[in-house]
Amino acid sequence: xxxxxxxxxxxxxxxxxxxxxxxxxxxxxxxxxxxxxxxxxxxxxxxxxxxxxxxxxxxxxxxxxxxxxxxxxxxxxxxxxxxxxxxxxxxxxxxxxxxxxxxxxxxxxxxxxxxxxxxxxxxxxxxxxxxxxxxxxxxxxxxxxxxxxxxxxxxxxxxxxxxxxxxxxxxxxxxxxxxxxxxxxxxxxxxxxxxxxxxxxxxxxxxxxxxxxxxxxxxxxxxxxxxxxxxxxxxxxxxx
Numbered sequence: 742x743x744x745x746x747x748x749x750x751x752x753x754x755x756x757x758x759x760x761x762x763x764x765x766x767x768x769x770x771x772x773x774x775x776x777x778x779x780x781x782x783x784x785x786x787x788x789x790x791x792x793x794x795x796x797x798x799x800x801x802x803x804x805x806x807x808x809x810x811x812x813x814x815x816x817x818x819x820x821x822x823x824x825x826x827x828x829x830x831x832x833x834x835x836x837x838x839x840x841x842x843x844x845x846x847x848x849x850x851x852x853x854x855x856x857x858x859x860x861x862x863x864x865x866x867x868x869x870x871x872x873x874x875x876x877x878x879x880x881x882x883x884x885x886x887x888x889x890x891x892x893x894x895x896x897x898x899x900x901x902x903x904x905x906x907x908x909x910x911x912x913x914x915x916x917x918x919x920x921x922x923x924x925x926x927x928x929x930x931x932x933x934x935x936x937x938x939x940x941x942x943x944x945x946x947x948x949x950x951x952x953x954x955x956x957x958x959x960x961x962x963x964x965x966x967x968x969x970x971x972x973x974x975x976x977x978x979x980x981x
Contacts, residue, residue: 779920780913783906788851789914791969792902795855796918797925798966799894802862805929806887806959809937810868813952817873831881835888842896851901852973858897859970861890862963869956872949894966895922901973933959 771777784790807829814825845854864886867879899918906914936958940951 791972792898793921794969795898796922800922800925801929802963804926805933808930831884832888835885836892839892842893846900854897855970858890858894859966865960869953
């Protein structure tokens with residue numbers, strides 16, 4: 742749809758507006774019901790609301806970039822489908838030390854750990870600067886940084902989201918955080934796909950430039966996550 746009007750095309754705009762209307766109706770129903778299916782009143786707690794926004798942003802960055810990366814390796818570096826898949830392994834390797842995020846949240850609170858994860862999103866920069874001649878080791882290292890940052894961000898946000906949540910509200914909180922991340926992923930993949938398509942239309946003979954501009958957009962979306970991250974509590978467990 743990117744070559745036929747993007748998000749302004751009626752075939753996109755109509756279901757988009759319909760989805761927004763249904764979401765608004767569900768929100769009103771949830772806020773008024775005594776026993777809602779998903780209790781959206783939890784969003785009144787600032788730490789939980791900011792955590793949900795961060796999970797939306799992380800889903801956007803993770804899944805949106807996962808759409809771009811295989812195309813980048815195939816069209817810019819002219820790798821095969823198999824090689825493009827293999828080249829995504831460094832990002833998975835970067836997630837291995839993320840299990841320490843929970844320990845760090847217990848000691849430092851969610852805010853500094855989440856901010857560290859957001860900073861690691863700078864691993865996107867080498868892809869935005871690549872003109873097709875960058876040494877292959879640089880994107881691999883950048884993916885390790887991205888994997889470490891995004892996985893740390895996700896685990897720290899999930900740990901922070903449940904601070905102060907009553908046990909009876911945990912199922913509602915779990916549903917909301919999961920939906921936020923999935924919506925972010927769907928939104929990110931759709932938006933970055935449209936941006937890339939429009940860049941191809943603008944730079945038909947300059948694929949590296951089209952990908953570079955799209956990766957800069959992905960990095961800009963990641964930068965927005967700084968705002969809710971700064972609003973997370975600097976909670977430290979009480980000393981015994």
